[in-house]
Amino acid sequence: MKKNGFQSSAPKTLLPKCPTGIQGLDEITGGGLPRGRPTLVCGGAGCGKTLLAAEFLVRGAVQFDEPGVLMAFEETEKELTxxxxxxxxxxxxxxxxxKIVIDYVHIERSEVQESGEYDLEGLFVRLGHAIDSIGAKRVVLDTLEVLFASLPNEAILRSELRRLFRWLKDKGVTAVITAERGRESLTRHGLEEYVSDxxxxxxxxxxxxxxTRHLRVVKYRGALHGTNEFPFLIGDEGISVLPITSLALNHKVSGERIATGIPRLDAMLGGKGFFRGSSILLTGTPGTGKTIVSANFAQAAARRGERVLFFSFEESPDQIIRxxxxxxxxLEPLVKRGLLRFHSARPSLYGLEMHLATMFKEITTFKPHVVIIDPITSLMDCGTNSENKGMITRLIDHLKAGQITSLFTSLTQGGHALQQSEAAMSSLMDSWLLLQDYExxxxxNRVLYVLKARGMAxxxxxxxxxxxxxxxxxVDAYIGPSGVLTGSARAAQGALENAAVLAAQQEAAQLKREVERKRExxxxxxxxLRADYETEAQELRRIAEQVGTSTLMLTSERTASGILRQADAKTVVHPRSRARNGKVHS
Amino acid sequence: MKTKTVKPRAAAKLRPLAKLWQLRLYVVDSTPKSQTALANLKQFCETHLKGIYRITVIDLLKQPQLAKGDQILAIPTVVRQLPKPVRTIIGNLSDVEHLLVGLDLRPAV
Structure with a gap:
């Protein structure tokens, strides 16, 4: 993809390229080294010239089916192997x-005597023979400059070298020539004069x-190339150049959510936690609990049966466990079950590129679901800003490509939490939690915010x-008129509210009792009143009965006297007396 | 003048103990250059090693694989196989002085 992008913007008369197979280098050079031409690789002692050249050959033979010849002037075949x-x-x-021919060329100056004119046809014959014997497409000369020390006549040597590079081009092989870095010029003996492609x-x-090792394409005739200095590392699988620009943003994403191990935090993240395969940044000032949150996350993942790789750059595994x-x-049982692995290393133990290499190696061997890096900031002390960003980009990319969820803790220096480096780093992250102290x-007291969480409420x-x-x-923090209330202030506020509730309850009970009392x-x-009424009613009845009795007696007396007097008037029974059942006889 | 002073010293330093001088001359193709070298070598041997030398000419154009064994880079190269130790002289052998030193017939000045 990238290659096409490079090519379309380059002029139409393109150089054919010879892919090196070296991670990152092909991206920088837009597809590889110029095919059929010599390339000069120069650098000081111990910067990886021979390895780069050897990898170019090996990858050519293994990946691109291009056999190669390694003409070694410094190391023997055994040593190289x-x-x-x-x-x-x-x-x-x-x-x-x-697939590869190694020819060790060695001349001891003290054993060689010059007598008259000569040329280096022998070198040509050997090289030509080696190339023809396996049909080599690639040639490495490592390090040609040794000849300057072994052959006394520099004039002959120079003219022969010029002829050699011409000859290599005519042969159509892609050559890599290594050379020592000179004090003033690129190479000690000015080889760049001859190799100019x-x-x-x-x-x-x-x-x-x-x-830290760096690689720069100083010159690439006829092609666009990355001109920056790129850090590169020599790992278990060869050289890896870290071009930030080459990272393609095309990894698959998962919709799966994973819990953080803190239910309330999950609730803050839409109730489900983080996305699987996302990158999470956890920043905080010292002592805000970054490692604790990380450990919680690790434990939650390991309890789900996922493998967790914990890179610790400040504490030893035992210390974290304790x-x-x-x-x-x-955490110890999880470590024993092989679900949780710690990898502790001092950040200053080696350079950034080495850390990356080890981390990549660990990730490749352990195949974790979750990677925790605690803290990423100590690792960042190892390099410059741009290096760090490149490294983190590369790391995140590597993790995302493998759908590995990553949690990075970041120590802020206190003061304002949003420092510039953090802001730069945060743009690479999908989620950002901020832990802070409130004084x-x-x-x-510690507080936590979710600063950002891409793709979720x-x-x-x-x-x-x-x-x-x-x-x-x-817990919820109280937001009062004077700001956020935390810790004892929050507790005091809570107590205050509890007291108010209690008072209200008591008042309500009081009122209730009052009502009850009134009702009673x-x-x-x-x-x-009813009793009074009853009494009165009884009295009245009694009076009414007395009246009734006396009337009856009066009537009966009258009847009796009437009988006595032979009166003819009828006796009349009083209707009221009849209504009173049983009280008045009929 | 000069040859006169050289000759007796060279003769004195000759190593008669070596019964056989085995020399290899590496060339590429039979170019005038290689011819010159061979002629120079023959003349030298006739002068200094008469009767006890044997020259093998190896044409690397025909046998390129032999270049590796004697670590040949420069052409022409003479390798003294015998007597031991192995000595290497590069060039068309026009410089007799250097050739004498190179073949251990005279110590370097």
Whole structure:
């Protein structure tokens, strides 16, 4: 893809390219070295010239079916084979299979006597023979300059070298010539004068006591190329150049969500946690609990049966395990079950590129689902800003390509949490959690925000972050008129509110009792009145009966006297007396 | 003048203990250059090693694989196989002085 992009913008009369197969180098050079032409690789001692050249040959033979000839002027066949075996190159095997020919050229100046004129036709014959014997397409001359020390006549040598490069071009082989870096010029003996198609400069320099290798394409005739200096590393699988520009943004993404191990944090992230394969940045000032959150995340993942790789650049594994035990996180069983692996290394142990290489190696062998890097900032002390960004980009890309969820902690220096480097790094991250200290009321309290979470609904609320011997808990922070209330201020506010509630409850109960009392009083009044009424009613009845009786007696007396007097008037029964059942006889 | 002073010294330093001088001359193709070298070598041997030398001419154009064994880079090259140790002289052998030193017939000045 990238290659096409380069090519379309280049002039139409394109150089055919010869892919090196070296990670990153082909991206920088837009497809490889100029095919059929010599390329000069120069650099100081120990910067990887021979390895680069050897890898060019080996990859050519293995990946591109282009056999190669290695003419070594410094190291013997055995030494070379042993040296590149550490990169996983089976030079001896390739020689046996006739994919590579190694010719060790050695001249001891003290053993050679000059007498009269000569040329280097012997070198041509040897090289030509080697090329023809396997049909080589690639040639490496490492390091040609040794000849300047072994042959006394420089004039002959120079004219022969000029002829040699011409001859190599005529042969149509893609050649890599290595040369020592000169003090003033690119090479000690001015070889760049003869090889002018492509010059690659390697450099091994020390920044803040940490050595990093760099590669730069100084010159590439007839082609566009990356002109920057790129860090490169020599790992288990050879050289890897880190061109940030070459990273393609085309990894697959997962819709799966994974829990963080802190339920309230999951709730803040739309209730489901992070996306699988996403990169998460966790920044915080010292002592805000970055490692604890990471350990929680690690434990949650390992408990789901996923493999977790924990890169620790500040604490030893034992220390982390012990410290996490104090908050109720038991990591040791997970380590024993092989679900959690720690990798601890001092950041200053070696350079950035070496760290990357080791991390890549660990990732490749352990195949984790989750990678935690605690903290990424110590690692960043190893290099310059641009190097770091390149490294992190590369790392994230590597992890994302493998659908590995990554959590990076980042230590901020206090003060404002959003420092510039952080902002630069954060743009690479999918999610960003911020842990912060709140100072006030003579205490420090931790709070947590979700600063960003790409592709998911997330809470904009600040949460107080509590660490106890039972683990982590997030609680709502009170937002009062004077700002955020945390810790004891939050507790005090809580108590205050509790008291108010209690008072209200008590008042309500009081009122209720009052009502009850009133009701009872009224009840009592009602029953008194009823009693009065009953008494009165009885009295009245009694009077009414008395009246009835006397009337009856009066009537019966009248009847009796009437009978006595023979009266003819009828006796009348009083109707009211009849209504009173039984009281008045009929 | 000069040859007179050289000759007795050279004769004195000759190593008669070596019964056989085996010399290899590496050339590429039978170019005038190689012819010159061979002629120079023959003349030298006739002068200094009469009767006890044997010259083998190796044409690398025909046998390129032989170049590796004697670490041949420069052409022409003379390799003294015997007597031991092996000595190497590069050039068309026009410089007799250097050839004498190179073949250990005279110590370097």
């Amino acid at each position: 042993a040296n590149v075996a550490s990169l996983g190159f089976d030079l001896a095997g390739l020689v046996r299979r006739k 492509c010059v690659i400069l390697l450099d091994h320099r020390v920044n803040d006591q940490i050595a 410290n996490m035990q104090s908050i109720g996180l038991r 006030g009321n003579g205490e420090r 997330h809470s904009n609320q600040i949460r107080e972050f509590l660490i106890s011997d039972r683990g982590i808990d997030l 009083a009224i009840e009592r009044q009602i029953s008194g």
